[in-house]
Amino acid sequence: MSIDRLLVVGAGQMGSGIAQVAAQTGLEVALADVSMDYAQKGVDRIARNLTRQVEKGRMTEEDKTRALSRIKCAPDYSAGSDVDLVIEAIVEDPSVKSKLFTELASICPPEVIFASNTSSVSITAMARDSGRPERFIGMHFMNPVPVMKLVEVVRGLATSDETCNTIVDLAKRMGKKPVVVADSPAFVVNRLAIPMINEAVFALSEGVSTAEGIDTCVKLGLNHPMGPLALADLIGLDTVLSILEVMFTETGDPKYRPCPLLRRMVAAGRLGRKSGRGFYEYS
Numbered sequence: 001m002s003i004d005r006l007l008v009v010g011a012g013q014m015g016s017g018i019a020q021v022a023a024q025t026g027l028e029v030a031l032a033d034v035s036m037d038y039a040q041k042g043v044d045r046i047a048r049n050l051t052r053q054v055e056k057g058r059m060t061e062e063d064k065t066r067a068l069s070r071i072k073c074a075p076d077y078s079a080g081s082d083v084d085l086v087i088e089a090i091v092e093d094p095s096v097k098s099k100l101f102t103e104l105a106s107i108c109p110p111e112v113i114f115a116s117n118t119s120s121v122s123i124t125a126m127a128r129d130s131g132r133p134e135r136f137i138g139m140h141f142m143n144p145v146p147v148m149k150l151v152e153v154v155r156g157l158a159t160s161d162e163t164c165n166t167i168v169d170l171a172k173r174m175g176k177k178p179v180v181v182a183d184s185p186a187f188v189v190n191r192l193a194i195p196m197i198n199e200a201v202f203a204l205s206e207g208v209s210t211a212e213g214i215d216t217c218v219k220l221g222l223n224h225p226m227g228p229l230a231l232a233d234l235i236g237l238d239t240v241l242s243i244l245e246v247m248f249t250e251t252g253d254p255k256y257r258p259c260p261l262l263r264r265m266v267a268a269g270r271l272g273r274k275s276g277r278g279f280y281e282y283s
């Protein structure tokens with residue numbers, strides 16, 4: 001099946017990145033959020049990103065204009081009645097995602113594929129609400145989407161081979177490296193990364209070192225490009241906490257209990273880069 005028209009729901013850092021790369025690939029994209037204002041913010045962010053690419057000489061002004069012309073701000077989800085694929089990139093909350101897929105199921109014809117960019121929520125469980133479990137799949141892009149090569153393609157219990165092949169082909173068209181993984185809490189990347197971030201927050205709260213000290217140890221000692229606390233700020237501390245909560249709830253394993261300091265940071269609105277302050281401050 002060929003994917004030419006796409007609805008992206010959620011115009012935050014991931015949804016806008018997905019919309020940008022899809023438009024650069026030649027897809028027609030509708031971008032929706034809770035309101036037109038939020039969707040427009042996503043389009044503005046894409047325009048800024050593309051302008052930066054032009055300034056760096058990585059793309060031409062014409063390519064930028066062409067990509068932007070393929071993205072439309074959607075006031076609601078009605079664009080879903082005339083697309084091939086919906087990619088969901090809203091808040092990492094299982095009940096909010098389930099509610100959205102129930103609504104989308106009543107708008108989108110049954111042949112439309114639904115993909116979730118979730119970091120941790122069960123694909124099989126969300127597929128149940130979608131009315132099309134065989135055409136439901138995880139398409140887990142990495143942050144920032146235009147830069148990071150990997151896409152975890154997550155098969156739910158009922159995902160068909162045809163759906164999986166279609167999404168693997170699309171990821172390749174978008175210049176990504178797809179890896180097919182099974183539906184298991186937090187899949188592969190976050191199963192490894194999120195416990196490391198949580199442990200770094202415990203180390204910080206126990207006074208083992210400063211945020212800079214912990215990140216420097218990991219960067220220079222493990223040769224990671226970014227320390228775990230800086231990575232948490234990039235992901236968003238609210239999203240990190242939600243992923244840990246899903247891992248803890250799904251497995252019952254106490255090794256995934258979120259560090260109390262992480263909870264306090266989220267309660268204080270220190271969400272990382274997106275709020276201007278997390279473990280570090282951003283201007």
Ligand SMILES: NC(=O)c1ccc[n+]([C@@H]2O[C@H](COP(=O)([O-])OP(=O)(O)OC[C@H]3O[C@@H](n4cnc5c(N)ncnc54)[C@H](O)[C@@H]3O)[C@@H](O)[C@H]2O)c1
Nearest residue numbers: 010011012013014015033034089090091092118119143235
């Ligand atoms: N941040 C990361 O590094 C990262 C990486 C991979 C995947 N993800 C996943 O991508 C998803 C989005 O994360 P993000 O970092 O872009 O978050 P974000 O906070 O930047 O954006 C979320 C967007 O969803 C919108 N939204 C919330 N509820 C909605 C609803 N009911 N309907 C429509 N829109 C709604 C919000 O208004 C917001 O614009 C999450 O599932 C997250 O786990 C995040």
